[in-house]
Amino acid sequence: MIHFENVGLRYGMGPEILRDLTFDIPKKSFQFLTGPSGAGKTSLLRMLFMSLQPTRGLIRMFGRDISEIPRPELPLLRRRVGIVFQDFRLLDHLTTYENVALPLRVRGKDESSYKTDVLELLKWVGLGERINVLPPVLSGGEKQRAAIARALMDRPEVLLADEPTGNVDPPMAKRLLNLFLELNRLGTAVVIATHDLALMEQVEARRMILSEGHLDIYD
Amino acid sequence: MTEPPSRNPEKASAKIQQKRPELRVRPTAPILPPSNIQGSALMVVISIMAFLACLTLGGVSMVRSTAASWESQISREITIQIKPDDNLDMEKALTQARDLALTFVGTKSGQIVDEAATARLLEPWLGPGLDLKDLPVPRLVIITIDESNPPDFDSMRALLKDSIPQASLDDHRTWVDRLVSMAHTTVMIGTGILLLVFTAMVLTVVFATRGALSGNRHVVEVLHFVGAESSFVATEFQKHFLKISLKGSAIGSALAALFFATAGFWQSRTLATPETDQATALFGTFSVGVLGYAGIFATMIVIALLTTFTARLTVMRTIYEIDTLRSDPTRTDGIGS
Numbered sequence: 001m002i003h004f005e006n007v008g009l010r011y012g013m014g015p016e017i018l019r020d021l022t023f024d025i026p027k028k029s030f031q032f033l034t035g036p037s038g039a040g041k042t043s044l045l046r047m048l049f050m051s052l053q054p055t056r057g058l059i060r061m062f063g064r065d066i067s068e069i070p071r072p073e074l075p076l077l078r079r080r081v082g083i084v085f086q087d088f089r090l091l092d093h094l095t096t097y098e099n100v101a102l103p104l105r106v107r108g109k110d111e112s113s114y115k116t117d118v119l120e121l122l123k124w125v126g127l128g129e130r131i132n133v134l135p136p137v138l139s140g141g142e143k144q145r146a147a148i149a150r151a152l153m154d155r156p157e158v159l160l161a162d163e164p165t166g167n168v169d170p171p172m173a174k175r176l177l178n179l180f181l182e183l184n185r186l187g188t189a190v191v192i193a194t195h196d197l198a199l200m201e202q203v204e205a206r207r208m209i210l211s212e213g214h215l216d217i218y219d
Numbered sequence: 220m221t222e223p224p225s226r227n228p229e230k231a232s233a234k235i236q237q238k239r240p241e242l243r244v245r246p247t248a249p250i251l252p253p254s255n256i257q258g259s260a261l262m263v264v265i266s267i268m269a270f271l272a273c274l275t276l277g278g279v280s281m282v283r284s285t286a287a288s289w290e291s292q293i294s295r296e297i298t299i300q301i302k303p304d305d306n307l308d309m310e311k312a313l314t315q316a317r318d319l320a321l322t323f324v325g326t327k328s329g330q331i332v333d334e335a336a337t338a339r340l341l342e343p344w345l346g347p348g349l350d351l352k353d354l355p356v357p358r359l360v361i362i363t364i365d366e367s368n369p370p371d372f373d374s375m376r377a378l379l380k381d382s383i384p385q386a387s388l389d390d391h392r393t394w395v396d397r398l399v400s401m402a403h404t405t406v407m408i409g410t411g412i413l414l415l416v417f418t419a420m421v422l423t424v425v426f427a428t429r430g431a432l433s434g435n436r437h438v439v440e441v442l443h444f445v446g447a448e449s450s451f452v453a454t455e456f457q458k459h460f461l462k463i464s465l466k467g468s469a470i471g472s473a474l475a476a477l478f479f480a481t482a483g484f485w486q487s488r489t490l491a492t493p494e495t496d497q498a499t500a501l502f503g504t505f506s507v508g509v510l511g512y513a514g515i516f517a518t519m520i521v522i523a524l525l526t527t528f529t530a531r532l533t534v535m536r537t538i539y540e541i542d543t544l545r546s547d548p549t550r551t552d553g554i555g556s
Contacts, residue, residue: 009548012550052548053547055548075443089440091250097244098247102442106442106445106447128242
């Protein structure tokens with residue numbers, strides 16, 4: 001589904017921070033992406049989201065070489081990828097319901113066509129009673145669940161999560177992990193970038209470890 | 220009196236759940252946060268620009284209509300002037316000149332300005348009780364012409380010169396040409412001011428849009444991550460600016476319309492006073508008519524559309540720049556996500 005081959009990345013004239021990355025993200029797979037702070041996890045996630053171009057190498061997303069995709073087509077391809085951030089990135093003036101419905105709204109869908117789905121998804125992530133609440137009022141865990149629900153709203157084929165448990169306590173981290181596992185069971189490939197060892201120890205999953213620009217994979 | 224609590228807790232809980240109202244979703248809020256101080260400032264700027272644009276438009280149309288009325292009044296008549304000469308029978312020459320002029324197609328009537336009327340014309344300079352026989356004063360014949368089908372002035376001038384060498388024809392062309400050029404100059408100045416106003420407004424909107432984009436950068440980022448296309452983001456900003464510009468231009472145009480209505484009302488109430496006569500002579504009447512108000516309305520729409528179009532183009536361009544910077548790791552001036 002996603003294929004990286006000899007991918008390298010450098011910012012400006014600086015040193016190469018990611019070198020010769022070659023790996024695949026298969027369909028319905030579950031993996032952790034880990035490594036020390038500054039190893040380039042977020043940069044790699046941005047490349048997986050087609051938000052950052054590599055300075056060398058080949059990236060194929062859903063069978064297409066991304067260097068050959070015209071810029072206006074990129075948003076359409078990005079819709080097949082969901083992304084969750086450590087800092088949630090919810091819009092403070094929109095309610096939980098409106099934030100979660102945003103991906104469908106930007107696709108020009110009519111509210112009547114997605115309202116029930118959004119409410120069901122919010123119930124599934126445990127926010128059924130918080131639909132009209134603005135993000136500043138939500139707790140860290142609730143915000144993260146709202147961000148996950150937003151990423152899942154349009155049923156992406158891959159979910160990328162950048163430190164999804166960084167701002168929540170261990171019980172909530174476990175709940176979120178269960179949510180990701182359940183999602184993976186339903187068919188979505190999941191990539192979780194984290195340096196939370198306790199979280200990784202809870203699941204037997206593929207580990208992609210970034211260190212000094214290189215990627216080692218342990219299946 | 221309140222009901223006693225039920226002894227069966229399961230039944231009680233079911234009852235509470237039944238009574239709990241279903242959560243209702245509020246009407247969907249706009250993706251861009253509602254208006255802020257920046258939006259209000261932009262609205263005031265657009266109001267002022269619209270007011271100035273409508274004032275210029277109304278002023279130009281007033282001067283044009285005044286110049287047109289002067290032009291029509293002057294070009295309705297031509298004058299034949301006959302200078303006195305020792306060998307010339309003035310009365311005969313006047314009659315001959317009038318008859319000659321009236322033989323041309325396009326002339327309506329002719330009137331010889333008699334001695335008494337000529338004396339009255341000269342009275343402000345030479346005083347009363349003037350005897351024209353003592354002075355070599357030229358005499359005039361006024362010919363009324365058909366404006367829509369004027370006579371051939373060159374042929375008339377040549378024929379008069381042949382028949383009466385002392386006669387000259389004044390078709391007021393010099394005055395009319397001056398008026399026309401004055402009206403054209405006024406229209407050009409007005410158009411220039413309108414262009415300046417529109418340019419200033421477009422630039423203001425460009426800055427405001429860029430400001431709004433950087434103020435709402437987090438919204439643009441989130442829209443990017445949920446897969447929004449640039450055109451969608453541009454449409455959202457466009458809606459935001461359309462509301463602001465419609466309000467702003469409506470206020471400015473309404474104030475301009477009120478100004479013209481008030482000035483027209485003041486002029487009609489103070490007719491025949493020296494101040495009004497002076498103002499009327501200089502600027503014409505303050506009434507801009509139905510066409511003028513239609514022009515003000517059209518200006519309002521043009522300003523709203525111009526603002527919206529500018530905002531859309533600026534957003535599309537800025538998003539393209541942001542996207543390029545964000546995706547290109549070789550650009551260190553980039554904006555990290």
